[in-house]
Amino acid sequence: MSSALIKCLNLAKTVGNATVRSFLAAPKQPWQSCSAAALQTPHVQMPMQMHTSAVRRDLMEFFDDKKNWSENEVKVGRAWRTEELRIKSNKELHQLWFVLLKERNMLLTMEHECNDKMEVFPSPERIDKVKISMENLETVVRERNKAYHLLETGETGERPQKAVKNAFGLQVSYKACEHALPPFMNLKWIKSRNIGYGGRAVNRFLLKYREKLYNAKRKAKNRSRNEVMMILRRNPNFDLDVLRRQFPDVNVDKLRNEDKIRGHYVPKVGV
Amino acid sequence: MRLTQYLASKLKNFSNLPKEYIERSKKQVYWQTPKEINYLPRTVERKRFRYTTNRSWTGQFRQQNMPGTVRRKVLVEPIEDWSFFRGDRIEVLVGKDKGKQGIVTQVIPERNWVIVEGLNWHYRKVGGEKEFPGIIIKSEAPLHVTKDIRLVDPSDLQGTDFEWRFTEEGEKVRVSLRSGRIIPIPETNNQTHDYKTPNAYIEREKDTPGAVVGEITFQPKLSTFEMDIMEEMGIKEERTPVKSYWY
Numbered sequence: 186m187s188s189a190l191i192k193c194l195n196l197a198k199t200v201g202n203a204t205v206r207s208f209l210a211a212p213k214q215p216w217q218s219c220s221a222a223a224l225q226t227p228h229v230q231m232p233m234q235m236h237t238s239a240v241r242r243d244l245m246e247f248f249d250d251k252k253n254w255s256e257n258e259v260k261v262g263r264a265w266r267t268e269e270l271r272i273k274s275n276k277e278l279h280q281l282w283f284v285l286l287k288e289r290n291m292l293l294t295m296e297h298e299c300n301d302k303m304e305v306f307p308s309p310e311r312i313d314k315v316k317i318s319m320e321n322l323e324t325v326v327r328e329r330n331k332a333y334h335l336l337e338t339g340e341t342g343e344r345p346q347k348a349v350k351n352a353f354g355l356q357v358s359y360k361a362c363e364h365a366l367p368p369f370m371n372l373k374w375i376k377s378r379n380i381g382y383g384g385r386a387v388n389r390f391l392l393k394y395r396e397k398l399y400n401a402k403r404k405a406k407n408r409s410r411n412e413v414m415m416i417l418r419r420n421p422n423f424d425l426d427v428l429r430r431q432f433p434d435v436n437v438d439k440l441r442n443e444d445k446i447r448g449h450y451v452p453k454v455g456v
Numbered sequence: 457m458r459l460t461q462y463l464a465s466k467l468k469n470f471s472n473l474p475k476e477y478i479e480r481s482k483k484q485v486y487w488q489t490p491k492e493i494n495y496l497p498r499t500v501e502r503k504r505f506r507y508t509t510n511r512s513w514t515g516q517f518r519q520q521n522m523p524g525t526v527r528r529k530v531l532v533e534p535i536e537d538w539s540f541f542r543g544d545r546i547e548v549l550v551g552k553d554k555g556k557q558g559i560v561t562q563v564i565p566e567r568n569w570v571i572v573e574g575l576n577w578h579y580r581k582v583g584g585e586k587e588f589p590g591i592i593i594k595s596e597a598p599l600h601v602t603k604d605i606r607l608v609d610p611s612d613l614q615g616t617d618f619e620w621r622f623t624e625e626g627e628k629v630r631v632s633l634r635s636g637r638i639i640p641i642p643e644t645n646n647q648t649h650d651y652k653t654p655n656a657y658i659e660r661e662k663d664t665p666g667a668v669v670g671e672i673t674f675q676p677k678l679s680t681f682e683m684d685i686m687e688e689m690g691i692k693e694e695r696t697p698v699k700s701y702w703y
Contacts, residue, residue, distance in 0.1 A: 260650060262663040264474065274673040275684040288662075310477040317474060330680045337678075345702050361702045368703045415531050423533065431534040 246287070247294040259308040264317035270325045282322055289315045354382045354391050410435050417446040466628075466641060467538050467563060472648035473513060481513040484523060506530065507566035509598060532568055533602060537620050539630060540570050540601050543644025545608040547615035548575055548599065557608055557615075562598075569598035570605065611637045 253259050270278065292312045299306035327343075334342030345361040364371055413428055413435045428437050440446060484502040489495040506527040510516035540546065544560045558572040577596045584590030599605050606615040609632040616632045618639060623629055630639040643653070651657040659665065677684060686693065 260660055262650075262657075262660070263472070265669075269669050272670075272672040272674050274675065275681050276688050277673055278681070279685050279688075309481075310473050313474045313477040313480065317476060326681045330682075333678065333680045342680075364701045364703060365698070367701050374703075412531070416533055419531065420533060427534060427536050430536070 247291055248298070249291060249295050253307065256307045257305065259311065261308070261311055261314065264314040265321055267321045267324055270321055271328075273325075275326075275329070278322055278326065282319070285315050285319050285322070289319070350382055352382050352387075354387055355394070406434050410440070413437060414440060414443065414446050417441075418448050421446075421448070466645070467541060467565060468645050468648065470542065470562075470648055471511065471513070472650050478513050482517070484521070486523065504529065507564070509562075509564060509569075509571070511564075512566075530567070532566070535565075535568060535602070538565060539607070539618070539620070540605070541641055541645040542647065543642030545610075545613075546570070546572060546605045547608050548572065548604065549606055549615075550599075550604045551576055557613070564598060567598070568601050570601055571596050571598050572605070575599075607632075607639055609635055609637060610639060611635050 249259075265281075270281075273281070289312070292315060296306045296309065296312065298304075331341050331343065334340060347359045347361070348356055349359045351357045364374065368374065409432050413432050416423055416428065417440065425437055425441075428435070482505065485499060486502070487500040489498045491497075502521070502523070504527075505512065505517075505521050507530070508517070508520060510520060540560060540563060542560055542563055545557055546560060547557050548554055553575040556575055558575040560570045561573045562571040564570070573596070575596065576599055577594050580593045580595045581590045582593055607618050607630070608614065609616040611632070612635065614634075616634045618630045618632050620628055621631045623638075630641070631637070632639055646653065679687070
């Protein structure tokens with residue numbers, strides 16, 4: 186099982202390298218010029234033809250269309266959703282990734298240039314829409330890879346991570362690396378490994394660190410309590426169930442007996 | 457807490473901006489640790505904002521919350537089910553327009569406010585200088601949803617209390633307590649800055665058509681994403697990888 190997992194991981198890594206190398210070495214591939222303008226930002230709309238754009242090896246591809254340069258607003262649709270990407274094939278996801286990558290590079294270039302020239306960058310939310318689409322695309326790809334590895338090897342196939350304590354006793358996430366030697370033979374790794382923490386200074390540091398965390402939690406609880414008191418002070422007939430649900434940390438029933446929730450006036454009841 | 461409440465409600469974001477953009481444009485990071493191995497991820501940024509009728513992604517909001525300004529805390533009562541939408545007909549209960557009815561044109565849930573068209577207005581004087589008295593602008597002040605307004609029953613056009621109930625189909629609706637009539641959520645609630653109705657959206661040149669978005673092209677296959685792309689591109693891998701260890 187572990188051998189198969191390593192084989193899949195190596196194969197995935199080789200695929201990544203081969204894909205990048207092939208993409209860089211073969212600029213005349215047919216998929217490159219396919220639907221560069223389409224598959225950009227989706228919207229639920231009437232069916233229309235898909236249009237393409239020609240390949241231009243030009244630095245001006247890093248800049249937006251000239252007619253958008255002096256606009257106050259550039260209208261685009263929303264970002265791709267995860268459920269929309271799940272029904273697409275891997276080939277289309279691959280193409281869409283590069284379309285989004287080019288669009289992101291164009292938007293970041295335009296933003297930088299507009300900042301340099303003290304001009305208005307129109308519709309800066311486009312950067313966030315492209316970013317959301319790319320994150321959703323990566324989520325779908327990871328889902329598919331994880332499903333394959335779980336089915337074939339029983340493990341997720343992603344980089345192993347483990348929660349360990351560092352030299353200060355704080356919990357950090359240790360990310361495993363790939364090694365040619367098994368761990369018991371790797372003397373360099375054995376020597377460089379951090380095992381355990383201790384000492385008087387570390388214990389005193391941990392004591393103060395935990396006190397800091399406790400103080401932050403205590404202050405947050407006091408803030409919630411004060412907010413509930415002020416709400417009850419200004420709205421004596423406020424629904425207590427809503428307060429209990431919104432502020433689970435606060436004992437609302439106990440606060441009812443506090444003097445601080447009584448205001449300086451007699452509220453008008455039933456007026 | 458408030459963001460979750462906002463997401464769960466039926467209130468639609470009129471600006472149609474992504475949540476991430478709204479957060480990014482509002483953020484004021486004063487100091488942040490470098491992303492190095494010997495630093496913990498710590499950030500010093502502004503945590504308290506004063507929300508007004510200027511929305512949080514605008515430049516006026518930035519001006520009102522400049523670094524260094526400290527405003528008194530505004531107490532906003534939590535509302536579990538947001539019940540006032542754009543296009544609702546409401547009755548004003550306070551002020552000089554007491555008893556009048558109007559249509560909600562803007563909803564500001566951060567402060568539990570709505571703005572009603574043509575009601576609760578006052579004159580504002582802006583741009584005054586030494587020799588120039590300035591111009592007078594008629595502005596509509598916001599109204600508080602828990603104290604200042606009431607929904608109007610569509611059966612008799614009188615103000616009424618209401619509560620949220622479920623229909624037989626499981627849909628959540630507002631029901632007038634006086635007459636038992638359902639108060640429908642207006643269609644104007646679905647309007648955004650980009651369209652009036654979703655099917656009236658005018659697509660742009662970089663948009664993907666809706667039919668292409670909904671087309672199913674995924675075929676289940678026993679391969680990873682990279683394997684599929686290799687096969688698609690005609691890349692063949694004959695080598696056998698050497699055994700390696702992850703630790």
